[in-house]
Amino acid sequence: MIVFAASGKGGVGQSVTSCNLAYRLSLHGISTAYVDFDLGSPSAGAVFEIGSVDSGAETGNGLHSYLLGHDSIHRRVDVRASTHRKALHSRRSRGAALVLLPGDEGCGEAVSANDRQVVRRCRELLLDLDSTFKVVIVDLSAGRSVAMQIALEATRPLDMPDNEVYWLVYHRWTRQHLMSAKRVVHGPKGLLARAVELGYGLDDLLARIRFVRTAVPCVTGEHAAGGGPQAAWLLKQHDVLRSLAAEYRLGDSVSLGEVPVDRLLQWREQIVLDADVGAGIANWATVVAFDNLARRLVDRATWVPV
Template sequence: MLVFSTSDKGGAGRSVTSCNLAYRLCLSGKDVAYLDFTFGSPTAGALFEIDDVARGATSGGLHSYLLGSVGFPAGVDVHAMTDRAALRSSASRAAKLVLFPGDKGGAEFLTVNDGMVHRCADLLSQLERTFEVVVVDLSAGRSAALELALRATALPQLRAHTVRWLVFHRWSRQHILAAAGLVHGPNGLLRVGREWGHDAVCLLESVRYVRTAVPSVAALSMMSHPAQAAWLAEQDEVLKRLASSNRLGASALLGTTPVEPVLQWREQVILDVDVDAHIANPATADAFVELAHRLLDDGTWESF
């Protein structure tokens, strides 16, 4: 399975949620490859707390591979190489999790050529033969990374593969509108995908949304003045109607993640030991487990 994580705006929680999703998938027994296609800022290594690749690989990363400088990109075993002891110790009860970082100092690609597209497709095809889930974290917006992913998955060698697109947005008016535009807009995923050979209906069926850092209206209301509590409840309903009218409603939703202080202060993988120590909230870990389950559940991806 190929999973592409994207968002129209930065700060949507795409990368940190995708890393946590990858970790929960490997805890469930799935071998996972994680590709850092955030070419302008390849820092997935920092999220997995691997100091050697915190800002990308020193050589042979995804930039080098896509440009044809190396035959295969460098991969890093997360459990073996992480500097976080608790994450290393979880290896005994987890499947394989391998990070493929971009190059340190690498920049966003200005253009995408046919050679890059075919190398991308070859890499994804090879990785899917080794890993059960391949998570590709794309740069925000209508980026070269998004074009590369769309063009590669339209090629015959990947058309028969299961491909799923996760569009991340925060629970705000601006993020809802941005996410809708990224998918349905004039230069959005569906239109551009169709131009590169995708069937728009099939492509739409492979898209689901993830709402991140969603506050609990009930919890906020308990701490608020009655007037403020009423306003918060009203705004939550307004956002629900806005999401529905922009085709981001419940039927298109993969799941949500709650506001989590640990992630606001320090973007990281939430481990069970963090929950047991009462540092991270149980609801956050539960949300990542549920996202992993729904990602793999075919029923979640039935036509809507």
Template sequence: MPVRMRSGEGGIVLVFSTSDKGGTGRSVTSCNLAYRLCLSGRTVAYVDFDFGSPTAGALFEISTVERGVDRNGVHSYLLGEHDAVTRVDVAAATDRGGLRRGPRLSRLMLLPGDQGGAEFLSRDQAIVDRCARLLLELEQEFKVVIVDLSAGRSAALEIVLHATATAPLASRTARWLVFHRWTRQHILAASGLVHGKHGLLEMGEVYGHNRDELLESVRYVRTAVSGRAARAAQQRPAQVAWLDEQDKALRQLANNNRLGTTAVLGETPMEPVLQWREQIILDADVNAHIANPETGLAYGELARRLVDPATWRRL
């Protein structure tokens, strides 16, 4: 049996970003998380495992890879078409001035997907082995490796579940983040992705994960939540009261579906900038009074909690 590395030891973490539904804010939040981790001095690899829509390049504003790469992306690597995934140094390649590496920003490397790479149909052993090799390689080089998976019970999810259950990757610290919007459908869907039929726990167990340990490594991220202050700013009292009622009902629903506070990594507030434009929220955006300060703080707090061992103590 490999010795399971506990959180905090070396602080090296593999993070898998999942969601049941599409459009949950999984990629935008994961990219912002990556940026905040770099601000805190950690080197980060961001792997675009969203085979259907590999657009991480657009979020980092790298025009040459905004829809993925022509060749040598993650998708074709897994299929065995080449042995080295293209690496894009975000600070060097981005068109966004504020993202270029300053004295405070550590290395952020994007491993893009292949342009037009459709969702996988195959999950054979060779693909799983190549996935494990890639993750091991990155884990030795970067403090945090963030893998943005395709939505739902995808082949991408199955491949990484299989790879992380197999030695030597099984001994590394893996975290599973499940992103969802703050609505009834999204709460039920997120719970289903983890606890439901063919969900993360069931599938994980099939590949050899210990169900309880796997559950301990899962946390939820609520995105674009209209907070109390934003609700209170609504003009009509009836509207404010109604929104408060809905929020209460959603909290109850989340608790009943095992998405209560202890299972939550954090939440991001509804941010007008992100409603209009998918991007990294820089401190400069906040200082210019364009983005809300709460948004920058929320991403910072998500990053802090992600690497804090206290977050991952047994529930």
């Protein structure tokens, strides 16, 4: 199962949510590879707290160099064995494999979707990972990026007809981010339009796209933000956003789930451990949200056409 992580704009929590999703998958016994394909600023190493690749691998030793043909073997990092975070490192024998393929630090701009070698090597790498791991998460650059173009070309049905390829599109729970997510998927130069040009079936691809809402405030119950007029206003805005999401074809029926606002993640992008909840620095709702995303991702019922 190959899963591309995309978004309409940066700053939506795409990488930190995807890293936490990968961690939760591994806890469920699902071997997972995380491919950091953010061309401009690979950051998965920082989220996993692996100092040697916290802003990507040294130039010539990462994903982008591999795609350009500079290296025949791509670097793979065992997350639990390599992390500097003691609480995560101590769990290196727990769960299934979790491996990071880091991008190059600061050299992604050289990669082009027009380079047939890049597309071919990307396809070969994904096929190899797909045969080795149960889930392969590919974290793309934000927006209608070169990385997205390469992903579409590398996995087009003509070349990978039998592989399960899916898309997660992340957006914050605001009007502007809903508009951005709509453009990147349904816009005239968006994901769907480009995919159809490459021979994808529109209905089939639509069934393979789900949306993830991030930083969603609690508007009801004891944890609701504010009170009185503010709480009433937030509830009204929440209803407005739900209607807008449905209008933009980003509604509940095509949503994988949502992640609530958590002050821990607002201050520090990291893997949220159960121990963080026990220490009182993270919310249990956040752990539950990541866990639910992991369960739904690998549930075939999630991908039934709607």
